[in-house]
Amino acid sequence: MPKECFAIGKRAVVCQDTEMKGEIDIGSGTVLHPQCKILAESGPIIIGSNNIIEENVTIINKYHIFSYSTQKNIHNIYINNYSRQPTPLIIGDENVFEVGCYVEGSKIGNKNIIEAKARVLGNTSLGDNCVIGAVCSTKKDEAIPNNTVIYGDHHNRRTQTASGGVSFNK
């Protein structure tokens, strides 16, 4: 089991009632609302500065099984996982994780907005300035380029935005 260790930057706000496990590093100015879960199960989680992590958000760093296989091979995969080095989940600056979202990816860039109940699955990495719309999810194991927007009911429609427009009030 990874050791529990929290390093919290200055002016960061971590509310009571949050569930945090494992090695977590929170940058300055980041706000964690109550009832969120940061679970660094298979490696540390490093969160940048000035993020907003709202209620009921789950950020997990966990083992991934890459493909469904028959009974024979699952045994081999478990053995391989135990010998893996712990990889950190790095989250950048100025992101917004809205209520109820679920983040499991490998790397999140800066200035992203992950809307309510969205899911970032598996090994995907997000670039900068992306928007994952409400209830949308990414596929496992892809690298989402900068400035992508995922929206809509069939939640895999993407388009690019122009780079401007959104600024945070400081």
Added chain:
Amino acid sequence: MSQQIDARQRSYVHYYCPCPDVSKSNNNTGEDEEEDIVESIPDFDVNSPRIHFSTFPISKLYFCDDCHQIRCPRCVQEEIVCYYCPNCLFEVPTASVKSERNRCARNCFQCPICQNTLTVVASTEPPPPQPSASSNSSASTTSGAPYYLSCGVCRWDSQEIGMTFEKATGLALQLQKTEDERPDVKEFDHLKDHFEKHLRLSAPSTTLPSSLLSIPGISSFSNRYGGGGFTHPQQKSDDVAKYNNTIKIENDDNLVHDLVQLKDVNQITTLTQRMNQLSDQPYKVERLQPQRIHLRTKRVKRCRSCRHILIKPEQKAQATRFKIKLVALNHIPKLTITSLPKLFLNQSTEIILKFSNPLYEEIIVDLALKKDETTETTEYAKIKLLAPHFNITPYNEVWEYDEQDFNISSKGRPSSTASAPKPDIGIYERRGNYTSVKIEITPLAEVDELKVRESTPTTKSLFFWTVIGLGPVVNPATVKPPAPTRSPLTNNNSNVAPTRTNIN
């Protein structure tokens, strides 16, 4: 787990409206009304495809007090009360609806990519480099002159196509000029001018009652038959001179060339996007433009046979209440399936149907499968009604405030336990204003059927068929033991169970 959820999602209770059955005789005036009507109801064949068009969930049905019949959305007559914009809730006066082509004339636009409403956003100016501080510091975060439209869902904005506005209001007016320059609009105006004098020669258009306005195209229909009565048709065609096109549009050969070289299907527009811009229906995403939002109507619904108003909304666009609201939920019992265990082939299971009474009087319910039978064996299932005759106590508003009284049925009897004077066979539970009954089903084949009949309160009787869909039937022989593999279903058709209900 997900299969269980699927079965529940596919199970339903729909009510049948007999309006498409024209052959049924409507003139039953015998004293023994119940028997006559029983025989005259045509046999209800659940598996015919026309059932999908005439069965509805109770939320979509209305009830006519005069005729004492269920009315479905297909057999009500609609009249338009007012036109309003769904975004700004502005009531458009009927006269200007036609001139604005049924669209909102104010700031309401629709995103060309995802069809959601666009918001007007002011572009922020970058903060000025010199410190002429006091006057400019406030301007650094507030609006600059160019306004543009932006979509909150797909993050499109009109700066991508170069559309910006000077003022934040009256955007449609600012766009009017570019709209008038479009080739199809100009051509249409030329056509109108050309035919103007011929239009004026024919008789003036008849004014239609507003009740018929809901049918599109009816004004042109009446013009053709009502107007040309006196003009000689031969003379009329001679008067029309030959029309020459004034606008020429060249074939766009570059477009074909570009389409042939496409690597990614995301670069062309989808069918929905093209259908929303009917004037030119572009293939390229850059040529899509925001359209004005379509107006919606508030309508009055009337019963087709007695012209009695069933639904009358309020005139104001913001008001959601109704002045008259005769919906089926308030008049006929609502059937819900409260317990639906998985249905296995050749295994008898009990499902529980809950009947809840919305009226202030007690009702007596007679359930039957077709023609007064309580058990039935079709090729799909063997069905047995365990409680063919029962009553439901009336609704009492006091129960909403005090949970305790809810458990006691009327006349002070305790809820159905062994101490009740008569044994209530087949009745699962009797509480408040509802009664739940059990029905035993043994599916014999892949699709399941059930027919039940109900009757109405003592003064009048009402009967209707209901269709109960019970979800898929699983063949247990093919279910594998729980493992990473998922167990296959033998048949994915939803089971349709028609029930005829008579309420006494």
